[in-house]
Amino acid sequence: MFTSKLHNLCQKLRWPAPANADRREGPDHAPTFHATVAVGPAVFRSPAAPRPRTRKQVRDLAARAAFEDLAGWEAPPQLLPETQVPYKCQLQDYAQKRQKDLPLYHTIQSGPLHLPMFRSTVTIDGRTFESPKDYNTKKKAESAAAAAALMALADQAKPLEKMLLCFTGQRLGAWR
Structure with a gap:
């Protein structure tokens, strides 16, 4: 049990x-x-x-x-390095921390039935991001789309972080 x-x-x-x-x-x-x-x-x-x-x-x-x-731990320790957290989980955390709608994935299958290929898009906060290529599993395609979204959203957040650094004199924590 x-x-x-x-x-x-x-x-x-x-x-x-x-x-x-x-x-x-x-x-x-x-x-x-x-x-x-x-x-x-x-x-x-x-x-x-x-x-x-x-x-x-x-x-x-x-x-x-x-x-x-x-x-009983209120704040459990991180046992896995941050890089091992799946991109889809990181994107979901990003949305939840910013009180946005959860990411919505749409995956298209192509190719023959015995050798399917998948391409995925993810929509978050009204923006859509696509996996850069076709993958042999739906999971890999969705993960690639989430990674693309995270990179784009991180690049968007960097100028804001620099601006806040100028005003506050303090560096913000690592983006997650």
């Missing part, structure tokens, strides 16, 4: 999937198990007592320890 909750939490926060490890000790007629789950740099262990009798139970106990510790 907590194993799936932990996976869902990691997915929601765009963290790598938890890595489980377990070991068996004792005689065949009365084995005991120990489990650990790693989420980024943090490692959580199943409690020492009482000892569950199955691998599944100890993995769930380790996942429970991780979930209870991580779910």
Whole structure:
């Protein structure tokens, strides 16, 4: 139960999937198990007592320890470098932080059915951006369109940042 909750939490926060490890000790007629789950740099262990009798139970106990510790964070740490956050997620974050409508994707399929190619456009804040070429998957085409939008929107934001720097004397944080 907590194993799936932990996976869902990691997915929601765009963290790598938890890595489980377990070991068996004792005689065949009365084995005991120990489990650990790693989420980024943090490692959580199943409690020492009482000892569950199955691998599944100890993995769930380790996942429970991780979930209870991580779910309470108000500002979760960034476990993935910023460059590994998918472009579509970055564009959605951009829209949400600026209280704009969410990006709307439109993808066109071309080519034969056995070898389809995709080209995508994304519309955000009334502007439409297109993927620079055709891709072999819809996901890659949408990601390329989102990347094009982010680059254009970042270039548009740079003059504003320079102007604010002149007035305030402070540098704004990295654009996201």
